[in-house]
Amino acid sequence: MSEYVLEVDGLQKAFRVGAGEVVACNNVSFTIPPGGSMGLVGESGSGKSTIARMLVGLETPDAGTIHVRGRQLGLQERGRAARLRRAKEIQMVFQDPYGSLDRRLTVAQCLDQAMRLHGVSGSARVAALLDQVGLLAKHGDSKPHQLSGGQRQRVAIARCLAIEPSVMVLDEAVSALDVSVQAQILALLNEIRASSGIALLFVSHDLAVVSEVTDDVLVMYRGSILEQGPTGRVLNAPESSYTKLLISSMPGPGWDPADVLERRAAFEAKVGV
Amino acid sequence: MLLDIDNLSLTITANGLVNPILDTVSLSVDAGEVVGLVGESGSGKSTTARAVLRLYPHTAAVEGSITVGGTEVLSASRDELHRVRSSEAAMIHQDPRAALNPVRRIGDSLTERLVHVLGVSRSDAAAAGLELLAAVGIRQPEERMRQYPHELSGGMLQRVVIAAALTGQPKLLLADEATSALDVTTQAEVLAILRDLQVQRGLGVLLITHDLHLAAAYCDRVYVMYRGRIVEELRGNDLFHGAQHEYTRRLLSAVPAIGHLPNSESRAS
Structure with missing residues (x-):
């Protein structure tokens, strides 16, 4: 058993653009301990979303390895069972919860479906999940359009928690929210990692937000890590x-x-x- | 005064429920002035900006008055309203990809207002479009005119949208979270261009944002909205230290900050 929940080593990815090549991820390595939180910052085009997408299997790395709790993930999953196994290890929360929730399902159906898909039994857990992310029982009967942006993002987080992943990747997950709602979601994330030991990878271009919710941070520019270290040190005394x-x-x-x-x-x- | 909103109230009645959206909102923007409008989602910022162009549901009951360059918008005739929308005021939204038709070339979107609304010839419109693209700092404008939105980055597209907004030579720009989707350096780039244009053309800008640091640093004056009301008006410089209203203070305290940054402390003083 590894001491890290997530170990990324030598990750490499290039995209072909016209006749040339853009290196979106150049030899990226990092680790996150249980309950740890890693920030990934940089401007658009720096490669941060590419890393997030490779972790959840939406992009195939050209080279490198990803280990979750000591077990190596395939670079490319083929077949339903393998993809489900991958999803069980690493879950992702996107920027726009409206785009990632099925608008025809109620919140309870959405959570129930996620659990059933992964063979985790229990519509009984729906209530506990809603409570865990700070929603009321009545929200279980709501459809996404009846909820505010912050509530929808809570549902997206609850859906991740439903299948008890080891790692949660949040790609600009609070960028679209107002400051006061943002502060609530950040507090919720800190609570979750403290209580569940889930490792967070927090991708954002907002340094202030990253400083509130991460222990360590990676600063990326054009596919390469230019600086990494404890968040406080990097943001207070950048090198x-x-x-x-x-x-x-x-x-x-x-x-x-x-x-x-x-x-x-x-x-x-x-x-x- | 370029834009004068006086005691604007807007109420929507749906299913027998009376929903007050705006409650006696008064604000003004002078030529050459950048005025911020901050507050949470649902506070009525966007509704206020849209009301300036008389864009609200038919079911809305509106009271008060909005004057743009001397024209009363709420009671304006069809022709007057058309003139306000085409050449007095222009709006820039958050997502440039939603603002531009994905299957049309940049040049077509850019010159649409000139050709179809203002009746300028295609060749003159194209020349004006090139000039505007250059004015918003886009290199190789001829090539960009022939490209499609998916071929350009978000920052570049937002500059195209700003250029398109300027085609009618408006005096007032309504920027609704216009740089919120951009990362910090691209945001600075777009805002630097906007400031240059604003100074050169004496534009009045109403900048809607949820970024309080941005409002404080970029705006001459800032209005704070809460539940459809303006609760406070401050000079931009005073936003973080001069706020009197309880809500403004609560909002400011929710702003995430990099803790104990030597840099930010020196900037805050």
Whole structure:
């Protein structure tokens, strides 16, 4: 038994674009302990979503290995049983819960279906799941369009928890929510990992959000990890000039978009893009 | 005053239930001014912006007045309303992919307003389109005009949408979460361009956002909305430290922050 819930080693992925190639993920390795939470930050196109998608099997890596609780996952799952096994290990929550929930199913049906699919018995657990994510029993009878964005995201999280995965991947899962709702969901995530030991991979371009919910963080730029370490250290005393650029790009008092562009141009000139 | 909303109330009655959406909202935007409108979803920010173009359900009961460049929108005739929508005010939405027709070329979407609404010839419209794409910082505009939305990045598409909004030479821009879907550096890029255009053309901008840090840093004045009411009006610089209203303070306290950043502390002072 490995001491890590998730071990990613030497992950590699390139996409062909026209005649050339874009390396979306270049030799990426990291580990997450039980109950741990890893942030994955970077701008759009940095490769963070590609990593998330490779973990859940939506993209096939060119090279590298993924271990969950010491067991190696196939690079490409073939057949229903293998895909279900994969889904049982790693679940994903997307940015837009409206797009990921079936609008014809009630919340209870949605949770029940997920459990049945994975052979986890128990419509009795539906109530407990709703309670765990801070929803009321009556929400079980609601359909997605009757719920607010924050409630829908809670349902998506409950559906993940329903099948008791080892790893939960959240891809910009709170980006579309208001700050106050966002704060509630972040608190919920912290509660879940403390109580269940599920490892979280939290993908976001919002550094402030990442700082609230992760222990460690990976900073990606054009497919490569430029900096990694404890979240507090990386965000308070960044070493990479790219991390510094990201932090200073966040709107705040005295922020001027024109300065951000200058700093960005200087960074790109330095790395020779 | 470029935009003047005075005591605007909007009520929707559905299934016998009276639903007050906006309650005596008053706000103003002057030429050359960037004004923020912040609040949670459902607080009425977007409804307010849409009402400026008289876009609300037929079932809505509306009171109060909205004046855009001297025209009273709520009581405007068909022709007056047409003029406000085509050449006084323009709206930019959050998702540029939803705003552009995926099966039409960028150039067609960009010049649509000029050709079909304002009756400009196709060749003149194309020339104007190229000029606007250059103005929003898009390189190789000729090539972009021939491309389709899926071939461009989100940041570039949002710049196309801004260019398209400017084709009618509006004086007022209503930006509804226009940069919320972009990452921080792309957001800065789009906002820097917007600020340049705004200064050059003396545009008034109503910027709707849920990003309070952005509102504080980018806007001259900020209105805070809660449950259909404006609860507070502040100078952008004062948003984080001068808020008086309980709701504004609660909203500010929910904003995630990188804890004890030496950088953010120095910026906050």
